[in-house]
Amino acid sequence: MKDYLATIVKNEKIAENIHAVTFALDEDIKVRCGQFGNISVGGVHLLRRPIAICKVEGREVTFCYQIKGDGTKKLKDMEAGTRLSVLMPLGNGFFVEEEEQKIALVGGGVGVFPLISVLREYYGKKHISAYIGYRNKAAVCGVDEFGKADTFIAVTDDGSYGEKMNAVQAFEKALLAGNRPDVVLACGPTPMLRALKGVAERENLSCYVSLEERMGCGIGACLVCVCDLTDGKKARVCKDGPVFNASEVVL
Ligand SMILES: Cc1cc2nc3c(=O)[nH]c(=O)nc-3n(C[C@H](O)[C@H](O)[C@H](O)COP(=O)(O)OP(=O)(O)OC[C@H]3O[C@@H](n4cnc5c(N)ncnc54)[C@H](O)[C@@H]3O)c2cc1C
Ligand code: FES
Numbered sequence: 001m002k003d004y005l006a007t008i009v010k011n012e013k014i015a016e017n018i019h020a021v022t023f024a025l026d027e028d029i030k031v032r033c034g035q036f037g038n039i040s041v042g043g044v045h046l047l048r049r050p051i052a053i054c055k056v057e058g059r060e061v062t063f064c065y066q067i068k069g070d071g072t073k074k075l076k077d078m079e080a081g082t083r084l085s086v087l088m089p090l091g092n093g094f095f096v097e098e099e100e101q102k103i104a105l106v107g108g109g110v111g112v113f114p115l116i117s118v119l120r121e122y123y124g125k126k127h128i129s130a131y132i133g134y135r136n137k138a139a140v141c142g143v144d145e146f147g148k149a150d151t152f153i154a155v156t157d158d159g160s161y162g163e164k165m166n167a168v169q170a171f172e173k174a175l176l177a178g179n180r181p182d183v184v185l186a187c188g189p190t191p192m193l194r195a196l197k198g199v200a201e202r203e204n205l206s207c208y209v210s211l212e213e214r215m216g217c218g219i220g221a222c223l224v225c226v227c228d229l230t231d232g233k234k235a236r237v238c239k240d241g242p243v244f245n246a247s248e249v250v251l
Pocket of ligand 1: 036049051052065066067068071072073113211212213214
C-alpha cells in the first residue's frame with residue numbers, strides 16, 4: 001500500500017448518477033481483484049472516500065463511483081490534470097482456489113464495480129457466470145466487461161432491462177436450472193448479501209462477500225469500520241476485509 005499522487009486523465013459519466021474516473025500513476029502498481037483505494041478529495045473533506053479499484057491498465061487505474069454525497073459530488077467536478085492523493089491498494093481482495101473452476105459473480109448497486117475487477121482477473125482462466133442487478137435501465141453499466149463472461153444475466157428492479165428481479169433471484173434461478181458454481185463471489189447492499197448468504201447456506205455453497213462499511217483511515221487504525229463475526233469476534237472491514245467468507249461474518 002502506498003499514498004500515490006495520482007493525476008486524473010478522464011472523469012466521465014457512464015450511467016445515470018455514475019461516473020468513472022481514471023488516474024495516471026508515475027509508477028507501476030500491483031492490485032488484486034476486490035481491493036480498493038481511499039481517495040482524498042481535498043478541501044473540507046478530511047475523510048477519504050473508499051472506492052473499489054475497477055480496472056488497472058498499465059499505469060492507469062479506474063474507479064467507478066455513484067454520486068452520493070459531498071465527496072463524490074466534488075470528485076465528479078474534477079477535471080483532467082487534477083492531482084489527488086490516493087491510498088492503494090487496500091484490503092485483502094477476492095481469492096479463488098486452484099480447484100474452484102466455476103465462479104458465480106453476484107452483484108448489485110455499486111457492488112458491481114469490484115466484480116468487474118474479478119472478471120478481468122479470471123477471464124479466460126475460469127468459467128465465469130455473472131448475475132448483476134441494477135435499479136433500472138438508466139443505471140446499467142459495465143455491460144462490455146460483464147458481456148465477456150461465459151454467462152451474463154442482467155436484471156433490474158423495475159424490469160426496464162432484463163427480467164424484473166434482483167441479482168440473488170437471478171442466481172437462484174440459474175441454480176434451479178442446474179448451473180451450480182464452485183464458489184460465489186458477491187458485492188452489493190447488505191440486504192442482498194444477507195439473502196445470498198441464506199441461499200449459499202441452504203445450497204451448501206462456498207460464498208465470499210465484499211462489505212461496504214463506512215470508513216475512516218482505511219488502513220486498520222481507527223476502528224470506524226468494525227463488523228461482527230459469527231464467532232463473536234470483531235473484524236476491521238478495511239484491513240481484515242473487505243472480503244469475508246459469508247459463513248464467518250454477521251450480515
Ligand atoms: C471497500 C469499499 C468499496 C467501495 N466501492 C465503491 C465503488 O466501487 N463505487 C461506489 O460508488 N461506491 C463505493 N463504495 C461506497 C463509497 O465509499 C461511498 O458511497 C462514498 O464514500 C460516499 O461518499 P460521499 O462523500 O459522496 O457521501 P457522504 O456524504 O459521505 O455520504 C452520503 C450517503 O452515503 C452513505 N454512505 C457513505 N459511505 C458509505 C459506505 N461506505 N457504504 C454505504 N453507504 C455509505 C452515507 O450514509 C450517506 O447516506 C465503497 C465503500 C467501501 C467501504
Ligand atoms: S477504516 Fe479505520 S480501521 Fe478500518
